[in-house]
Amino acid sequence: MQVPATFEYERADSVPHAIALLERYGPEARIVAGGHSLIPMMKLRLAQPEALIDINGLAGELGRIAVEGGELAVGALVRHAELLESETATDLFPIFRDAERVIADPIVRNRGTVGGSLCQGDPSEDLPAVFAALRATAVIQGPGGLRAVPVREFHRGPYETAVEPNELLVQLRVPVTPGTGSAYEKVERRAGDWPVAAAGAVLTVADGVITQAGIGLTAVGAENFCAPEAERHLIGRPPAAEAFAEAGRIAAGHCEPHADQRGPADYKRHLAAELTRRALTRAAGRI
Secondary structure, three states: OOOOOOOOEEEEOOOHHHHHHHHHHHHEEEEOOOOOOHHHHOOOOOOOOEEEEEHHHHHHHHOOOOEEEEEEEEOOOOOOHHHOOOOOHHOOOHHHHHHHHOOOOOOHHHEEEEHHHHHOOOOOOOOOHHHHHHHEEEEEOOEEEEEEHHHHHHHOOEEOOOOOOOOOOEEEEOOOOOOOOEEEEEOOOOOOOEEEEEEEEEEEEEOOEEEEEEEEEOOOOHHHOHHHHHHHHHHOOOOHHHHHHHHHEEEEEOOOOOOOOOOOOHHHHHHHHHHHHHHHHHHHHHO
């Protein structure tokens, strides 16, 4: 039987209280909300935090989805199922609906959180690629107050983020721009599995040409979960098949996939190109 090492447990009753607990217990403390990534790692003793700080009681502060000041605000404690069911979020950005439908299974989606998905920092997570494509901003709170970090600078490496030991991710903010379409494409070995490869696309079109492009990639070794060279290729061009195919090829060249049980590196690079092309095509069709 696999059991975790001994740890302390505290339940936070507010965001400032959670931050105070993080300061009290130090860098070996971990936040727990959904726990679907952390708890299995603790059972295998791949993670051995000295303290768990439970933030499930903070939905009033961290569980909102709303449009504020020209941005979509998504609280870090929003569950995957809540994001999937939110018309406020999915009508503005169908990429959320596309992605959340293929994340794990209903049990995980009912408990797992947006913030947990970002903070886990797994190179194969879906939502980091989605928020990278959307050019979102992560809002982090610590003892000194709030600070904003572009999502494209949030992940510093596998399982490493910009959140310091005494800080808490509290919100993701996505700019709302007229004339925007979005989509997400994923290949997985079986329903609910980690992706073999996946791509998200966000396009803004004005006067018949692309004025802004976002491409998010996961599970294929794309730095910061995005493909900036492919995005730049699209700016100023009509949203057409040739431009999307070339952007896919450029995106694949940006990737450094690793062979594993889900497939060889060449196959994953091929998927990066093809899924980018498909996501761009669907995103353009939704504008």
